[in-house]
Amino acid sequence: MGRRSKQAEHSPEEIREMALAAAKRIVAKQGYGALSTRKVAADIGYAVGSLYLVFKNLDDLILHVNGSTLDDLHNALEATAVRCRDPETCLLALAREYIQFAFTNRALWSLVFEHPAPQRRPTWYQDKVARMFEMVEGQLRGIAPERAPKDLKLAAHALWSGVHGVSVLGLADRLDESGRAAAEKLAASLVTNYLVGFKQKTKNRG
Amino acid sequence: MGRRSKQAEHSPEEIREMALAAAKRIVAKQGYGALSTRKVAADIGYAVGSLYLVFKNLDDLILHVNGSTLDDLHNALEATAVRCRDPETCLLALAREYIQFAFTNRALWSLVFEHPAPQRRPTWYQDKVARMFEMVEGQLRGIAPERAPKDLKLAAHALWSGVHGVSVLGLADRLDESGRAAAEKLAASLVTNYLVGFKQKTKNRG
Numbered sequence: 001m002g003r004r005s006k007q008a009e010h011s012p013e014e015i016r017e018m019a020l021a022a023a024k025r026i027v028a029k030q031g032y033g034a035l036s037t038r039k040v041a042a043d044i045g046y047a048v049g050s051l052y053l054v055f056k057n058l059d060d061l062i063l064h065v066n067g068s069t070l071d072d073l074h075n076a077l078e079a080t081a082v083r084c085r086d087p088e089t090c091l092l093a094l095a096r097e098y099i100q101f102a103f104t105n106r107a108l109w110s111l112v113f114e115h116p117a118p119q120r121r122p123t124w125y126q127d128k129v130a131r132m133f134e135m136v137e138g139q140l141r142g143i144a145p146e147r148a149p150k151d152l153k154l155a156a157h158a159l160w161s162g163v164h165g166v167s168v169l170g171l172a173d174r175l176d177e178s179g180r181a182a183a184e185k186l187a188a189s190l191v192t193n194y195l196v197g198f199k200q201k202t203k204n205r206g
Numbered sequence: 207m208g209r210r211s212k213q214a215e216h217s218p219e220e221i222r223e224m225a226l227a228a229a230k231r232i233v234a235k236q237g238y239g240a241l242s243t244r245k246v247a248a249d250i251g252y253a254v255g256s257l258y259l260v261f262k263n264l265d266d267l268i269l270h271v272n273g274s275t276l277d278d279l280h281n282a283l284e285a286t287a288v289r290c291r292d293p294e295t296c297l298l299a300l301a302r303e304y305i306q307f308a309f310t311n312r313a314l315w316s317l318v319f320e321h322p323a324p325q326r327r328p329t330w331y332q333d334k335v336a337r338m339f340e341m342v343e344g345q346l347r348g349i350a351p352e353r354a355p356k357d358l359k360l361a362a363h364a365l366w367s368g369v370h371g372v373s374v375l376g377l378a379d380r381l382d383e384s385g386r387a388a389a390e391k392l393a394a395s396l397v398t399n400y401l402v403g404f405k406q407k408t409k410n411r412g
Contacts, residue, residue, distance in 0.1 A: 113378060114378075154391065155395060155399075158396045159396070165369065165372065165373075165374060166364070166367040166368065166371065168371060169319075169367045186360070187364075189364035190364045193364075193400045193401075193403025193407070194403065195403070196402050197399025198399050
């Protein structure tokens with residue numbers, strides 16, 4: 001696309017959204033290595049300078065790309081959560097959805113977890129990460145409402161880091177059987193067995 | 207270090223070992239992005255051409271760096287396994303050791319899991335990966351010797367992918383509390399609760 005005339009045709013907010021969408025397309029199609037501010041600017045038909053009016057630098061653009069990927073992931077998980085019945089079935093369905101998202105959005109998903117984060121990520125970004133664990137925590141609370149909030153939080157982080165590990169190794173094909181079906185089987189084993197321990201501890205305390 | 211005289215002072219096997227050690231030092235100190243065949247050659251005082259006599263290309267060098275890191279990890283895990291008492295204590299100790307290795311060999315460990323693997327990794331490399339899961343499988347067999355080998359294999363992969371996930375997110379500081387202590391706590395929760403489910407299933411079948 002040619003460069004647009006100097007008189008901006010879009011508001012800064014519109015340029016920002018266009019740039020984010022273009023960056024996501026580039027990462028999804030060509031991988032993270034192909035991403036540059038020059039390429040994003042060319043794709044939306046603006047000069048690189050226009051991009052620097054809405055993003056500080058490439059790292060800032062990537063942070064927002066990752067934030068947008070976390071939104072997509074959240075939407076996918078929420079759509080699953082509203083359909084499922086009991087907390088245990090929901091956690092199994094959420095694990096499957098998490099793995100499916102990772103497999104269908106391979107490059108964007110990897111970028112969220114592999115790109116070195118700035119020393120301190122902004123609050124809006126941290127909130128997007130926390131939201132995912134909170135969804136898991138909510139299901140665990142459904143299983144054991146009497147457990148202390150800090151126990152539920154620990155369990156949510158432990159269990160979901162585990163599901164994350166299955167996705168990571170599944171994607172990297174470091175697992176013995178390859179592909180998504182194998183990853184789903186492992187995640188189901190992880191969730192089911194973990195919940196037996198989680199529920200037993202709850203029973204012993206109750 | 208200056209370039210050595212054309213008459214090789216070392217055997218190809220020695221050059222190979224020196225190059226691997228140099229590559230590992232570079233990754234550990236400066237990160238993966240700093241690794242190049244030029245830099246490795248300069249570090250050991252040989253021309254780049256000499257490096258290409260023992261490694262096909264940078265990817266081949268990285269594959270061997272990763273193989274060597276997997277050896278280091280295996281040695282660390284084995285040293286832990288010979289010291290621990292019962293299988294459950296051993297699995298908890300192995301999880302702690304795995305996390306400690308990841309935290310103390312951050313860049314090298316990440317390279318093993320983040321570097322895109324060639325379509326088909328050579329058997330010698332696959333064996334090094336399999337060996338880690340087999341160690342976990344051996345401990346699970348100690349807990350439930352009557353379980354079918356394929357069940358033990360599945361459980362080992364599920365549990366250790368989980369521990370891996372805790373390490374990944376712990377290192378990336380994507381976990382709520384930061385640092386190794388938090389990762390260790392999550393791994394302990396994962397292993398302990400998973401084993402309750404694993405043992406219960408065993409009992410129900412026995």
